Amino acid sequence: MLACEQMAREAGVYVRVNAFEVINTVGAVALNTTVDCEAFAKDHSSEAMFDKSSFVGLTWRPPNEKICCEVYSTGRAK
DSSP states (O other): OHHHHHHHHHHTOOOOOSOOOOOOOOOOEEOSSOOOHHHHHHHTTTTEEOOTTTOSSEEEOOTTOSOOEEEOTTSEEO
16 A cells, blocks of 8 residues: 555556555575576476576466466575
8 A cells, every 4th residue: 555655646647546455576596506497487387387488587486386486596486
């Protein structure tokens, strides 16, 4: 709601919120190691996708989880 209020203030418009719910959260982590995204995607082909030409990170959806992770070769993940 704070972000909505700030946006309205900066845009100079009146905003009325009828319903508010959180639908997405983001976390970040530094693994303190490098990750071979290509090898990980190959070993976990049913859960992971890596295409260096279209996106620099690995997209991984752990089995039986509702989350999706972006993992980078630098060891950063979100």
